Amino acid sequence: MRDVLDTIKQWRRAGKRMALATVVQAEGSAPRREGARMVISEDGDMAGSVSGGCVEADVIYQAQEVLKTGRPRLLRYAITDDMVWEVGLACGGTIEVWVEPLPEITEEGT
Numbered sequence: 001m002r003d004v005l006d007t008i009k010q011w012r013r014a015g016k017r018m019a020l021a022t023v024v025q026a027e028g029s030a031p032r033r034e035g036a037r038m039v040i041s042e043d044g045d046m047a048g049s050v051s052g053g054c055v056e057a058d059v060i061y062q063a064q065e066v067l068k069t070g071r072p073r074l075l076r077y078a079i080t081d082d083m084v085w086e087v088g089l090a091c092g093g094t095i096e097v098w099v100e101p102l103p104e105i106t107e108e109g110t
Helices: 002-013 056-069
Strands: 018-027 037-041 046-048 073-077 094-101
Touching: 002 018, 002 037, 002 046, 018 056, 037 056, 056 073, 056 094
Parallel strands: none
Antiparallel strands: 018 037, 018 094, 037 046, 073 094
8 A cells, every 4th residue: 555655646746647446345255355456647557456467457447537537437347257258357256446536636735
């Protein structure tokens, strides 16, 4: 979590817009538990992890859409026999990830 906070501070100083992805539910053999976070810049850079690499590429894509629309999204990732070649969790667990835009901070701190 510390590296995510440090990255947010650094990107804010650079004037980058960001989205925050947070695991809000994890079931079964999920690679990360509730509270795991990843920050994504408008450039597609990221810090942190929500799944140890299984779904990060899709979360980055979804975060870009959140930044375009300004509307948060709840994403659900799981694995079934039908999903073998789709984005999902190979470990057999299920996670839900909340992706929201981080508010921009002005000089007054608002």
